[in-house]
Amino acid sequence: MGVTTFTQDIATLVDPAWIFNALVLDADNLLPKLMSQAVKNIETVGGDDGDGCIKKxxxxxxxxxxxLKHKIHVIxxxxxxxxxSLIEGExxxxxxxxxxxxxxxxxxxxGGCVCKTISEYHTNGDFIVKEEQIKEGKEKDVELVKVVEAYLIANPTAYV
Structure with a gap:
């Protein structure tokens, strides 16, 4: 097993606590609303909400x-x-x-925020992850943050 690490910084125009509240603490409700063309729903399928739970x-x-199934380690x-961690999915x-x-x-x-992400890809065998293979995921991350940012700017009383 190998580990390949990638980093990404996404700048936003909104306060860090504001986007954290929306994008992390209320993701189950907000993301299906804002990204209804892709996300049907987000459900807790293991544990209680918060540290240690599993979200689908x-x-x-x-x-x-x-x-996609994610295990939440720390909020x-x-x-x-x-x-x-992403633990299951195609x-x-x-x-x-x-x-x-x-x-x-x-x-x-x-006065805005930088979302700083460190991603560690844990591979099977001697597979090597290349930057080109990660490009689509990084683009989706930027799209997600920008959709939430636009929502917050358009709704200045949400999540404050």
């Missing part, structure tokens, strides 16, 4: 993947950090055991 994101019929709302295929994420929401000089 179901996608709409016709979407390229059916579902630290004081420091605006979430650590979780995205993993035969070559990936799981993908671990460490996401931190930090203030930026312009």
């Amino acid at each position: 994101m179901n996608f709409v019929e016709g979407y390229p993947i059916k579902y 630290d709302d004081k420091n605006m950090i979430i650590k979780y 995205v993993l295929g035969e070559n990936l055991e799981h993908i671990s994420y460490d996401v931190r929401f930090e203030g930026s000089e312009n």
Whole structure:
């Protein structure tokens, strides 16, 4: 088994606590609403909400993947950090055991936020993950953050 690490920083115009509340603490409700063309629902399928639980994101019929399961390791709302792993879903295929994420929401000089993500791809055997293979996932991450950012800007009293 090998581990390949990628990092990504996504800048937003909104306060870190504001986007953390929306994107992390209320993802189960907000993401199916904002991304209804892709996300059918998000349900807790193991444990209680919060640290240690397992969330299943179901996608709409016709979407390229059916579902993703994530295990939440840490949600630290004081420091605006979430650590979780993708543990099941077609995205993993035969070559990936799981993908671990460490996401931190930090203030930026312009009063906005930088979502700093460290992704660790845990592979089966001697498979090597290449940057090109990760590009689509990174683009989807940016799309997700930007959709939530646009929603918050359009709804300034939400999640404050």
